[in-house]
Amino acid sequence: MLFSERVLSIEESGIRAIFNLVARSKDIINLSIGEPDLDTPVSIKDAAKKALDLGYTHYAPTKGYPDLLEALALKLKRENGVDVDPESEVMVTVGGTQAIYLALTTLLREGEEVIIPSPAFVQYFAATKLAGGVPIEVGLSEDYLIDPDNIRRALTKRTKLLIVNSPSNPTGAVSDSEKIKEAVSIAVENGLMVISDEVYEKFVYEGKHFSPASIPEFKGHVVTVNSLSKAYAMTGWRIGYVAAPQEVIEQMAKVQMYSSACTPSFIQKAAVEALDSKQSFFDDVLREYRRRRDVLCSILSECPNLSFKKPQGAFYLFPRLKGVNTPSKDLVMRMIKEIGVAVVPGSAFGRLGEGCIRISYATSIDKVEEGAYRITRFLKSISKS
Template sequence: MKLPTERMKKIPFIGIREIFEKARSFERQGKSIIHMEIGRPDFDTPAVAKEAAIKALKEGFVHYTSNYGMDELKRAIADKLKEENKVEYNPDDEIIVTTGAVEGLALAMFGLLDIGDQVLVPSPCFPAYTNQIKLAGADVVSVPLKIENGFKLDIEDLRRKITPKSKMLVINSPQNPTGSVLEKDDLEKIADFAKEHDLFVVSDECYERIIYDAEHISIASLPGMQERTIIVNACSKTYSMTGWRIGFVASTPEIIDSMVRVHQDVTTCACSFAQAGAVEALRHGRSAVEAMVKEFRRRRDLVVKYLDQIEGLEYVKPQGAFYVFPSIKNFNMGAEEFCDYILKEAGVALVPGNAFGDYGEDFVRIAYSSSYEKIEEGMQRIKEAIAKI
């Protein structure tokens, strides 16, 4: 039996994990490594969520829920979307609780795409987008995000990439890996483009609450967009619940019907007692989020302060998420070579930009999702290592 299959040959391992394993190998040799490659909040989950999950376990809430998810959680999600995002969804047939946002993305790709369809993907991007599109048998059409545009999606670049086979557009704001945020005028242009070309829009809003110098607006809230938009979100980043694997999607009944058919045969339902915890996070976890975002802003400002001191690095100040994506083109090194150098010379793990798909070769991603003290030490080490180049 010959493996991998032709389809799986197109799916690489995500480069973030590769650099993580390299860093771990240095740690096993006794080298001090500062991890600035992994993008996850280092905060604890809000206590109310943990207590609710423990209570659910003790009370025997350990069995399947509906494929669509726990009724109380879907109502909490609907309330959140109405209050924070200005969009109304019926919790009975317009929301699915998923096993993290990654499954939510997969439901959209497998539920809505046919073989040979094309998907417009602003790039560099979260690698799961392109991998899932390929797994669905569709084709990725990368649209460049340019540093000179602040990593904002340029409508003219979209127009150059559209074809009769284009069926879907993926957007992500705040964006991984650049930290850019699509503001209202950006979204209005994208909305007009999507309506003009009759595109589904998958809107990844996982970092919506981790935002500093802008306002998050869901594209589904714009006129004529709710009917063609699939909102993908999760508790993972907002409530530091990455290991709980609770996400959700929201869209029209017709779109949700296609997606739940995939969900029922992939995961059946999200973890029942984790869903119980997520209800309390959504209902009562806001103060913990505000404290976390305040600290992320402080860390962002620290990283930017150091970047301003490093000659040759170009960057755009991130407006959201917990990443900055500086250009290294002035150092005449590829992204992987640069990250290897920083890892060996400085003991700091960064991610090469090409791990995020097309147009990332001249960049690296720095994640400021570890402690302030670790970030300060890491940035000082990076500064000293670059001074030796």
């Protein structure tokens, strides 16, 4: 069988591989999870049930229902300072995943390069290749912040796009607004487009989230990707959105039309409820996640084989390994087998992620605590041997 070269050029996600391996095992402490463990708020579930009863079981408009587009425009203005016309500059997607895929497919021509500050979310590499582009991995600073000098150095005649992701998966870093502005300015000066992936925007423990499209001079160059997955514990609902200049949305809508037709109709109705509901419920969520992060960091700071700074956002810690010379993938397999703890190998997040592991604290505090102790003991024991 002769398969598409683009499809053959990508591999299964390193995150999914671990997920599939440990999904059925109850005994494993799973710190590889990339989704909130909490349940979707009841009012959102009720809105979905009501929408089903009201007959929202048919195709929806390609770009989304007008009331949801309106709610998204209001949210973008209120929370992000981003001004968009609901009719022409925003579109509903099947999760942030589809938003990223649509953006890359729409913007890239064969062989054009995408600058990806790395370690980075696995999809950026694969979706770039699927869209015919070339991912260019560019190092972050020592603290995992976006590094404008590295971006400048990576520019070539073929560069088309820069991806910015803050708060970041896998590092948990929150890049400050000045750094992001500097990076986006470089893109704008060089006629590039920027994809700003903001799916973890609400998970910020210190510092402040910044949306580059809030700067009027940047707006015409920025595709803002976001999702209800993490903020409302709705990963399984598959609903996200994208805000971009009108001409970009028009082209993306064509790809949407021929790939998924639309986002499920009753789920769009539930999304309106999510966006209209009181956002203060998230204060408790954030408090709980901060507590988990602090427990994890405090235990692992006693581990001589890990080096890290406390991350300011998302729900991941991405420590570097010290005195452990095993490739991260092999190390993770050993951890699953020998201590019953699953994390994700750093190499899943690009070449520059090797030598690290990603530990998620999107699980109960007891598991986070026990997992951290086991990891500490294990790494100490293998570094001695």
